[in-house]
Amino acid sequence: MAGLQVLSGGAPFFHCPKGPMILGEAPIYRASDSTLHWVDCLADPCELYILRVDPDTGDAIPSSLRILELEDSVTVQFFRKNVPGSYIAAYYQGVCFLDEETGKMEIVKEIIPTSKRDELRFNDGGIDAKGRFWLAEIDKVAMAYGPNQLPVSYGRPKGKLWRYDPDGSLHEMLDGGVVCGNGLGWSPDNKTFYFHDSVAMVVYAFDFDLESGNISNKRLLIDRRDSFGEPDGMVVDTEGNLWIAMFDSNRVMVFSPQGVHLKDITFTARNPACTTWGGKNWDIIFLASGKWRGKREIVGDEGGHMFKFKPGDARGQAKYEFAG
Numbered sequence: 001m002a003g004l005q006v007l008s009g010g011a012p013f014f015h016c017p018k019g020p021m022i023l024g025e026a027p028i029y030r031a032s033d034s035t036l037h038w039v040d041c042l043a044d045p046c047e048l049y050i051l052r053v054d055p056d057t058g059d060a061i062p063s064s065l066r067i068l069e070l071e072d073s074v075t076v077q078f079f080r081k082n083v084p085g086s087y088i089a090a091y092y093q094g095v096c097f098l099d100e101e102t103g104k105m106e107i108v109k110e111i112i113p114t115s116k117r118d119e120l121r122f123n124d125g126g127i128d129a130k131g132r133f134w135l136a137e138i139d140k141v142a143m144a145y146g147p148n149q150l151p152v153s154y155g156r157p158k159g160k161l162w163r164y165d166p167d168g169s170l171h172e173m174l175d176g177g178v179v180c181g182n183g184l185g186w187s188p189d190n191k192t193f194y195f196h197d198s199v200a201m202v203v204y205a206f207d208f209d210l211e212s213g214n215i216s217n218k219r220l221l222i223d224r225r226d227s228f229g230e231p232d233g234m235v236v237d238t239e240g241n242l243w244i245a246m247f248d249s250n251r252v253m254v255f256s257p258q259g260v261h262l263k264d265i266t267f268t269a270r271n272p273a274c275t276t277w278g279g280k281n282w283d284i285i286f287l288a289s290g291k292w293r294g295k296r297e298i299v300g301d302e303g304g305h306m307f308k309f310k311p312g313d314a315r316g317q318a319k320y321e322f323a324g
Helices: none
Strands: 005-010 024-030 035-040 047-052 066-069 073-077 086-091 096-099 105-110 119-127 133-138 160-163 170-178 181-186 192-197 203-210 212-223 230-234 242-247 250-255 261-267 271-278 284-290 306-309
Touching: 005 306, 024 073, 035 271, 066 181, 073 096, 086 105, 086 119, 133 170, 133 181, 192 230, 212 242, 242 284, 250 271, 261 284, 261 306
Parallel strands: 005 261, 024 271, 073 119, 119 181, 181 230, 230 271
Antiparallel strands: 024 035, 024 284, 035 047, 047 066, 073 086, 086 096, 096 105, 119 133, 133 160, 160 170, 181 192, 192 203, 203 212, 230 242, 242 250, 242 271, 250 261, 271 284, 284 306
16 A cells, blocks of 8 residues: 555564463453463463553563463453453463463353364454454364465355343354454444454454444455465554554554554564553553464564554554453
8 A cells, every 4th residue: 555654563572471472362461460361362271361560651561571371372461340450361262261370261152163173163253342242163174275375165154243232142243254363352342343354364353232242234344365464363552443464474553443544554574463452551452472483584583472552543442341
């Protein structure tokens, strides 16, 4: 795009002490103690990181890091509003609670049967303004074809989108059609729901009814199939702009609510994965990334560590917490 503003987000602000993560995901920020929480979802065992950061600058507080080993792969987690020290999370097969002190996992709802672990798994998720947990699947077989490479002969991808409510009820929101569900988010007025399919390289928008939790009127908002970058984790700012971590692109791309590409922030990581707003004014974007796993080396790649960027002209808000 001619004239597109491109800003430098720079190098990692925090290098993971064990070396680069395989795939850093799901950063969330807690203002009460200025801590950043994220996972390396592909580590074996999966690891949960908890790091104190300076609320003004976002800089890491030395010697504050805790790393917990988890019993299964967890790809996204959020705080529980009424249960301090506990997260709701998407683990490989469904919904679980996690204990912040021990990492102990309590299975709440198994959705994908064990017999399907080779075919499906959970990936990204979100919490809406009513405290409901949304979680999206990956069709592992379809994903193996690569970004935008699924042959027509494969048929409809099998990944689904679910909503788990505070009352314990489970709702199927999309009955398939998803290769790699990612980047769930809502507009500031709670009238639009955003949902990415990273491997299909597209971003969809839906009408969203906050009271019922229903979605409708699916439409294509951003199409990257003829360009580059796989739309991954996302945050929305107070103006409604989408800040999308673009996997395999070294950047976070910013789009208007109408899908217009506004600007890019580049980082020294080929694989940016997921973002969150943080800091005492919610004006810092924290970015988790994955290490480069391609066959050819990328000189200077620092993926697998944590990055931050202070836009100066934009801010967000805390991610909602699960109400159950």
